[in-house]
Amino acid sequence: MTIENTSPDAVRPQVSIHGLQKSFGGLRAVKHVDLNIYSGEVLAIVGDNGAGKSTLIKMLAGVVVPDEGEIQIRGEKVEINNPNDARELGIETLYQELGLVDTFNVPENIFLGRELTTTKFGVPVMDHKEMKRRTQELLERIDVQLPSLDRPVRSYSGGQRQAIAISRLLIEDVNLIIMDEPMAALGIDESSKVLRLITNLRDKGEAIVVISHNLDHVFSVADKVAVMKNGALVDVVSTDEVGHDELVTMIVSGKPHKRDQAPN
Numbered sequence: 121m122t123i124e125n126t127s128p129d130a131v132r133p134q135v136s137i138h139g140l141q142k143s144f145g146g147l148r149a150v151k152h153v154d155l156n157i158y159s160g161e162v163l164a165i166v167g168d169n170g171a172g173k174s175t176l177i178k179m180l181a182g183v184v185v186p187d188e189g190e191i192q193i194r195g196e197k198v199e200i201n202n203p204n205d206a207r208e209l210g211i212e213t214l215y216q217e218l219g220l221v222d223t224f225n226v227p228e229n230i231f232l233g234r235e236l237t238t239t240k241f242g243v244p245v246m247d248h249k250e251m252k253r254r255t256q257e258l259l260e261r262i263d264v265q266l267p268s269l270d271r272p273v274r275s276y277s278g279g280q281r282q283a284i285a286i287s288r289l290l291i292e293d294v295n296l297i298i299m300d301e302p303m304a305a306l307g308i309d310e311s312s313k314v315l316r317l318i319t320n321l322r323d324k325g326e327a328i329v330v331i332s333h334n335l336d337h338v339f340s341v342a343d344k345v346a347v348m349k350n351g352a353l354v355d356v357v358s359t360d361e362v363g364h365d366e367l368v369t370m371i372v373s374g375k376p377h378k379r380d381q382a383p384n
Contacts, residue, residue, distance in 0.1 A: 134159045134327040135296045140189035149175040151351040162328045164342035172351035181213040182206035210295035218285040222274035227251040230288045258287040278306045279313035298329045315341045349374035
């Protein structure tokens with residue numbers, strides 16, 4: 121099923137997928153999905169377990185290679201065969217585990233694997249001062265303040281750890297930020313902070329995809345919702361045009377919103 125996800129505020133999608141399909145043995149996990157993702161917009165992907173959400177984002181993230189279909193960035197076809205390809209193309213993914221090293225401080229985590237260096241007496245050494253300065257800039261970019269950058273990240277709250285992990289995604293130019301259950305295991309207050317953080321990113325023009333089972337979170341942060349069932353894309357709807365119960369019905373039934381149903 122092909123569903124056109126259009127936006128009045130953008131002529132060209134930041135990221136598009138066309139006819140994306142993936143099978144594992146006899147199981148077709150994703151079935152010819154077409155989807156557009158725009159800058160300055162949060163797109164939530166929802167569906168029951170086994171709907172194909174995780175496989176879909178793993179293809180964007182380079183963890184899984186599609187069997188068919190193509191991915192475009194600003195209208196240009198790209199090849200994503202591994203996570204490094206995705207990262208080089210500006211597609212960054214935040215998983216539930218966050219990937220932070222608890223004993224490292226904030227700059228050490230943000231620049232992990234991409235450490236900045238300088239030379240002293242002709243010997244290359246890590247440039248801690250510059251990493252700290254750029255870390256502060258990244259945090260200011262997403263309107264986050266931390267009491268200290270020098271403490272091990274294990275001492276920060278769940279919401280603060282999310283902010284640190286998101287800041288790490290923004291070191292290079294980003295075309296798409298994917299978040300897999302970003303509020304999982306967080307309390308109400310910490311979840312609210314992460315939701316505000318996502319909104320800040322959206323307002324700064326980032327293209328964001330969020331996977332979430334919590335529909336209250338979806339309605340509080342998403343501009344559009346892509347509903348999947350059994351590997352297929354059911355519909356893409358604006359959060360302004362559907363309510364909670366209607367969205368649940370779409371998830372359970374696998375039928376599109378009424379406006380897309382043609383008479384028999």
